[in-house]
Amino acid sequence: MVRALAHGLSASALIWACTGVLTWSAAAPLSAGSVQGPVQIREKDGRFRSSLRDCIALLEPLEAPAAPPAPMKPLAIRTVGKQFIPRVSFATPGTEVTFPNLDHILHNVFSVTQGNRFDTGQYRPGDAPRVRVTNPGLVKLYCNVHHQMNAFLWVVTTPFAQVLDGKKGIQFDQVPPGTYRLRLWHPESGEKTWIVKVGSGITQGAWDLDVSLPALEPHKNKFGRDYAPPQDDRNY
Numbered sequence: 054m055v056r057a058l059a060h061g062l063s064a065s066a067l068i069w070a071c072t073g074v075l076t077w078s079a080a081a082p083l084s085a086g087s088v089q090g091p092v093q094i095r096e097k098d099g100r101f102r103s104s105l106r107d108c109i110a111l112l113e114p115l116e117a118p119a120a121p122p123a124p125m126k127p128l129a130i131r132t133v134g135k136q137f138i139p140r141v142s143f144a145t146p147g148t149e150v151t152f153p154n155l156d157h158i159l160h161n162v163f164s165v166t167q168g169n170r171f172d173t174g175q176y177r178p179g180d181a182p183r184v185r186v187t188n189p190g191l192v193k194l195y196c197n198v199h200h201q202m203n204a205f206l207w208v209v210t211t212p213f214a215q216v217l218d219g220k221k222g223i224q225f226d227q228v229p230p231g232t233y234r235l236r237l238w239h240p241e242s243g244e245k246t247w248i249v250k251v252g253s254g255i256t257q258g259a260w261d262l263d264v265s266l267p268a269l270e271p272h273k274n275k276f277g278r279d280y281a282p283p284q285d286d287r288n289y
């Protein structure tokens with residue numbers, strides 16, 4: 054309540070939606086609203102992270118699923134300094150994803166996520182293999198050459214998806230009134246969900262994630278075996 058009042062709303066205009074979310078019930082006609090509020094990531098020692106890097110938010114309608122979204126323009130996930138950039142991203146089903154190799158060494162991208170399996174094979178500097186993602190859900194991407202490389206691609210069917218890097222929290226606008234599932238996910242916390250009731254006007258909330266997982270999830274190579282030590286530790 055204190056947080057919403059700090060935004061200048063009167064107490065009588067606020068209704069708890071029994072989910073930790075405050076709904077501002079304005080006298081305006083039924084029209085699209087917005088969902089906004091801060092997100093925090095709590096470390097194991099109780100302190101909050103200063104950055105929301107790699108955190109993703111999805112707002113999915115529960116009552117009237119939206120029409121399947123069209124494929125987005127191609128999404129590029131680059132390999133730079135033996136890292137995938139961006140590490141967390143999203144795309145709609147049918148979107149083409151390219152993997153430009155900006156390093157001077159060979160890389161590979163593979164997924165063994167059911168419904169979105171693929172393997173680019175090894176690709177050279179300057180190459181950019183492409184795949185088309187099909188099924189909704191979280192797709193875990195790894196490089197078969199470098200164990201430490203991981204990336205996470207969410208295939209989404211909602212128009213309300215945001216990677217929160219560099220932001221203070223969530224800001225979804227033009228949201229039709231209704232009941233939604235808010236999904237927050239981070240590689241080191243996994244997923245947490247809330248039910249959010251959206252009316253016209255502003256739906257204000259505050260959401261936390263708890264770090265509980267390692268930064269690099271244990272995983273095997275594309276053959277299901279342990280990784281061999283890389284031969285190209287320098288000059289990438």
Ligand SMILES: [Cu+2]
Nearest residue numbers: 160196198199
């Ligand atoms: Cu690699």
